[in-house]
Amino acid sequence: MSDRLPKGSRITGEGRKSLAQTLVERYQRGESIRSMAEDIGRSYGFVHGVLAESGVQMRSRGGATRGAAAEARRAAIKNGG
Numbered sequence: 001m002s003d004r005l006p007k008g009s010r011i012t013g014e015g016r017k018s019l020a021q022t023l024v025e026r027y028q029r030g031e032s033i034r035s036m037a038e039d040i041g042r043s044y045g046f047v048h049g050v051l052a053e054s055g056v057q058m059r060s061r062g063g064a065t066r067g068a069a070a071e072a073r074r075a076a077i078k079n080g081g
Contacts, residue, residue: 033048033051
């Protein structure tokens with residue numbers, strides 16, 4: 001995405017809905033809240049809040065570290081996404 005939002009600006013209405021949809025899709029593909037926050041220039045709390053208000057089921061902390069899920073995650077990161 002890499003569209004940094006103006007620092008401190010309010011995101012409301014259709015802009016917030018569009019941002020929320022994008023963040024939900026990225027989160028469901030496995031991207032971390034922290035990396036999305038850094039990418040758009042907002043805080044972890046902001047991104048977490050947008051995901052929560054969108055009704056997203058949050059993953060447990062740390063992500064997959066073993067097994068097939070971890071291997072798939074590492075391969076995706078290594079291959080650029």
